[in-house]
Amino acid sequence: MSHSTRIIIAPSPGGPDALRVETRDLAPAGRGKVLIDVAAAGVNRPDVFERMGLYPPPQGAPEGLGLEVSGHVRETGAGVTHVKPGDPVVALTAGGGYADIARADAGCVLPAPAGVDLVHAAGLPETVFTVWSNVFDRARLQPGERFLGHGGASGIGTTAIQMAKAHGAHVIATAGTPEKCDLCRQLGADLALNYRSDDWAQAVKAAGGADVILDMVGGDYAARNVSVLNMDGRLVMIAFLKGAQAELDLMRVMLKRLTLTGSTLRNRPAAEKAAIAQGVHAQVWPWIAAGKLRPVIDSVFTLEDAAKAHARMDAMAHAGKILLTP
Numbered sequence: 242m243s244h245s246t247r248i249i250i251a252p253s254p255g256g257p258d259a260l261r262v263e264t265r266d267l268a269p270a271g272r273g274k275v276l277i278d279v280a281a282a283g284v285n286r287p288d289v290f291e292r293m294g295l296y297p298p299p300q301g302a303p304e305g306l307g308l309e310v311s312g313h314v315r316e317t318g319a320g321v322t323h324v325k326p327g328d329p330v331v332a333l334t335a336g337g338g339y340a341d342i343a344r345a346d347a348g349c350v351l352p353a354p355a356g357v358d359l360v361h362a363a364g365l366p367e368t369v370f371t372v373w374s375n376v377f378d379r380a381r382l383q384p385g386e387r388f389l390g391h392g393g394a395s396g397i398g399t400t401a402i403q404m405a406k407a408h409g410a411h412v413i414a415t416a417g418t419p420e421k422c423d424l425c426r427q428l429g430a431d432l433a434l435n436y437r438s439d440d441w442a443q444a445v446k447a448a449g450g451a452d453v454i455l456d457m458v459g460g461d462y463a464a465r466n467v468s469v470l471n472m473d474g475r476l477v478m479i480a481f482l483k484g485a486q487a488e489l490d491l492m493r494v495m496l497k498r499l500t501l502t503g504s505t506l507r508n509r510p511a512a513e514k515a516a517i518a519q520g521v522h523a524q525v526w527p528w529i530a531a532g533k534l535r536p537v538i539d540s541v542f543t544l545e546d547a548a549k550a551h552a553r554m555d556a557m558a559h560a561g562k563i564l565l566t567p
C-alpha cells in the first residue's frame with residue numbers, strides 16, 4: 242500500500258520563497274527501510290545550501306528537503322528487527338524529512354531517547370551524528386583535553402559544547418553576539434568568545450590553546466586554527482562558511498604534528514552511517530539519559546511555514562535548532 246505525504250522541494254534554486262509544498266505517494270518501506278510518521282523535522286544549514294542549488298542530494302536519496310526527523314514508526318521493511326510500528330524513534334534521513342511521512346535506512350533509526358520531548362528530539366540526529374563522528378571518532382577528543390568549537394550557538398555548536406563537556410573536556414566556544422556567548426556558557430563552555438569583537442585566536446592561545454577544534458568557518462580561520470592548536474592537535478572541518486580556500490603555515494603543521502581532517506555525513510554509505518548510529522546509541526544516549534545533553538530548540542514552525550524557518554536561518558537570527566512540525 243502506498244502512503245500519501247506532503248514533502249517540501251525547491252524546484253528552482255533561490256531564497257526561502259523557492260520552497261514549495263507538494264504531495265507524493267510514497268512506496269511501501271522496502272527491505273531495510275523504515276517509514277516514520279513525522280512528529281518534527283530538524284532544519285539544518287545544509288538544507289539552505291540545497292535550497293540554493295549548492296548541495297545536490299546524493300543519488301537515491303528520498304525526494305525533498307530534510308535530513309532528520311522524530312516520530313513513530315509507521316511501517317518496517319523486510320529485515321528490520323530493532324524497531325516496530327508504533328515505536329517512538331529519531332532518524333537521520335538522506336532527504337525528505339520535511340514531510341508527514343519520511344523514509345530512513347533502518348541503520349539510521351534509533352529509539353527516541355528517554356526524557357526528551359519527541360518533537361524536540363528531531364533536533365538531535367544530524368548534529369549528534371556529525372559531532373560524534375567528527376569530534377569523537379575522527380579527532381579522538383579525550384577527557385581533560387581542550388576543545389574549541391566554532392559556531393558555538395549553532396545547532397552543531399550547542400550539541401558539540403554539551404557532548405565535549407559530558408566527555409570531560411575543557412570547552413571553548415566562539416559565537417557572534419554576547420547573547421549567543423551567554424548561551425554557550427550556560428551549555429557548559431568554560432570560555433566563550435565573541436568572534437566579532439574579540440581576537441579569538443589570541444584569547445585561545447592565552448588560555449592554553451586547543452587540542453581539538455571543530456570548524457565550520459574555513460577561509461582565514463584555517464591558519465588561525467593551526468596557530469592555536471597544541472602539540473599533536475587535531476583540526477576537523479565540517480563546512481567552510483567563509484570559503485574553501487586557505488593558506489597554511491605547513492611548518493607549524495609539521496612541528497606541532499597536527500592532524501587536519503574533515504568529513505561530510507550525507508553522502509556516506511549506509512553501513513558507515515549505521516556504524517555512527519551504533520556509536521551514538523552506545524555513547525551519547527546515556528549522556529541524554531543522565532541530563533548532560535539536550536537539544537537546544539530555537540523555534541518551531543509548521544511545515545507550511547518552512548519558508549519562514551529558512552528565512553530565520555538565512556538571517557543567522559537563531560541559536561540552537563529550528564524545527565518543522567507537520
Ligand SMILES: NC(=O)c1ccc[n+]([C@@H]2O[C@H](COP(=O)([O-])OP(=O)(O)OC[C@H]3O[C@@H](n4cnc5c(N)ncnc54)[C@H](OP(=O)(O)O)[C@@H]3O)[C@@H](O)[C@H]2O)c1
Pocket residue numbers: 284285286287367371391392393394395396397398415416417418421436457458478479480481482483504505506507554557559561
Ligand atoms: N560535514 C557535515 O557532515 C555537516 C553536517 C551538518 C552540518 N554541517 C555544517 O555545519 C555548519 C553548522 O550547521 P548548523 O545546521 O548547525 O547551522 P547553523 O545553526 O546555521 O550555524 C551556522 C553557524 O556558523 C557561524 N558562522 C557563520 N558565519 C560565520 C563567520 N563568518 N565567522 C564565524 N562564524 C560564522 C554562526 O555563528 P553566529 O550565529 O554566532 O554568528 C552559526 O553559529 C553548517 O555550515 C553546515 O553546513 C556539516
